[in-house]
Every structure is written in structure tokens, then in C-alpha cells.
Amino acid sequence: MNRRSIVPVLAALLLSPLAAAPGHAADRTLFERVKGWEIERDAGATDNHPCIVSKSWKDKNDGNAENAIVFAFMDDAVAISLGYQNWTWDKDESVTIPLLIDDKVVNPKSTWTGDGAILATKLPATMMARLVPAKKIVLRFKDGPAWFELAGLPEAMESLKRCEAASVPANPPAAAMPSDGHMKAYAFGIMTQDVIKECDVKTTGVQRAAVDAKVAILKPEMTPVDAPLRESLKTRPERCPPHAAAAATFEENLQAFVAQPIDDFVAMMDRKEAEKTAAAEKKAAEGKL
Incomplete structure (x- = not known):
């Protein structure tokens, strides 16, 4: 993995297999930057969730290795992709690992899919209620935890609501x-x-x-x-x-x-x-x- 930003790769890998049709990544435009998060809108999306939320940072205590997190939303689920520059997962490698929010285990056997510097999963949409006020999301590996900071996420979610409100399809499908x-x-x-x-x-x-x-x-x-x-x-x-x-x-x-x-x-x-x-x-x- 080279030193360029991993966020575009992260978002593309997240949206393609888990949240949207391939090819839409090129149509994403920046909606807002809020508290270190970027809220982007997919111009090609036709559902109620055309916007994604992402954040990246370099860890000065880890050789400036880049970290990133991306959220993409569906009606009943949230797709989460985590990126760490020094990971080297095989493509489609399955990883089962404890998932923590702050210091509390919320799923001792969460399953993630690897691809190079990225791990991705889907969680129930209700999990956002626990993630929004939290400080970090943590994967507990045998050789130590990998944590991704969530500071500013409440403000980012408010921006997400504005983004989605501005992206309502002209003729939305009838809702059940x-x-x-x-x-x-x-x-x-x-x-x-x-x-x-x-x-x-x-x-x-x-x-x-x-x-x-x-x-x-x-x-x-x-x-x-x-x-x-x-x-x-x-x-x-x-x-x-x-x-x-x-x-x-x-x-x-x-x-x-x-x-x-x-x-x-x-x-x-x-x-x-x-x-x-x-x-x-x-x-x-x-x-x-």
C-alpha cells in the first residue's frame, strides 16, 4: 500500500460490494466537511441513502500510518469499512474478531472481509445509536487492539441528514x-x-x-x-x-x-x-x- 490517501480506495471497496452498484464512486461529490469528517453524496444513487461519511488521519505515534473509517447506510444496515495503511489482508479474507465500542464488547465474533489495507462489514442500523456518542470503535486482535476514533460523529450524522434531505429522488418508490x-x-x-x-x-x-x-x-x-x-x-x-x-x-x-x-x-x-x-x-x- 503506498502513501497516498486510502480513503478513496476504502470508499470504493465499501460501496461496491456492500452498499451500492459498482461505478458510482466516480460520481461522489463533497457535501460538507464537519469536525474532521467528510460527507459525500453519490449523484448516481437512487435510494434513500445516497450519502456516505468518512474520516482519515495519520497516527504520529505509528510512523504517520494512515487510518480511515467510512460509513455507508441502508434502510436496515450500516456498512462500515476500516482502513489501516500497514494491514496486508488477502482479498476476500474472512476475519472473525471481537468488536468493541469504547471499552465494551458488542460482538465477540464479528466477521469482517479483508482486502489489502481494509476490513469491511455490515451491522444492523440500530448499532449507530451506540456508535454516534462513542469515542472509538475497536477491533481486538490477539496481538493488540486496533482502534478508530469517532470524535465528531454526532455532528457528522447531522450533516448526513442534511445531505440525504437534499438528495431525495424526484419519484421515490412507494414505501412499505x-x-x-x-x-x-x-x-x-x-x-x-x-x-x-x-x-x-x-x-x-x-x-x-x-x-x-x-x-x-x-x-x-x-x-x-x-x-x-x-x-x-x-x-x-x-x-x-x-x-x-x-x-x-x-x-x-x-x-x-x-x-x-x-x-x-x-x-x-x-x-x-x-x-x-x-x-x-x-x-x-x-x-x-
């Missing part, structure tokens, strides 16, 4: 109706964004960024219901937690929304609702005795 569970999670995310903006509740920057990331992940599949759902939520009677107990419940649900995968969060909320209904029915039955 989202699942009830994902609609519940999306509604909770929207309401949580409103509460954070309008009410006196305790939140952290990491939590706010994670909520925005999950809403952004869910938004593409919400196209058929987004406008009427948002309109209906405007009429809810209590926009802020009315008392301390409600505020505590909000904070508990917010933490669960941030920490859990979307489907696990929906299952938890459904379970809570069922328990609440059962308790009310039991109380009513006891009152009739």
Missing part, C-alpha cells in the same frame, strides 16, 4: 408500512425530543445525541406515517412530566431507549403496559367483591 413496534419506538423518540426541548428534565449530551440517532435511523421507514404521526402527537394533553414520579419514569424510559436495541425497548414497553393493564383489571375486580 412500518411495523407497529417501530412506530411505537419512533413515536417515543419524537415525544422524547420534544420533552428534552420543552421541559425541565435531566438529560446528558450523550443521551440527546443517542435519541437523535435512533430517530434518524427509524425515520426512513416512517415515510408513510411520519406526517400524520407527528400531527397527532401535537395534541397530546401533557407535553411535560406533570410531577416528580412522572419525571423519574421519563428518565428511566429514556435510559432504556438509549441503551437497548429498538426491538428490545419496544418489548419492554409492551411488557410494562401489559403489567399496568393487569394491575388495573385486578384492582377493579377486587373493588367489585
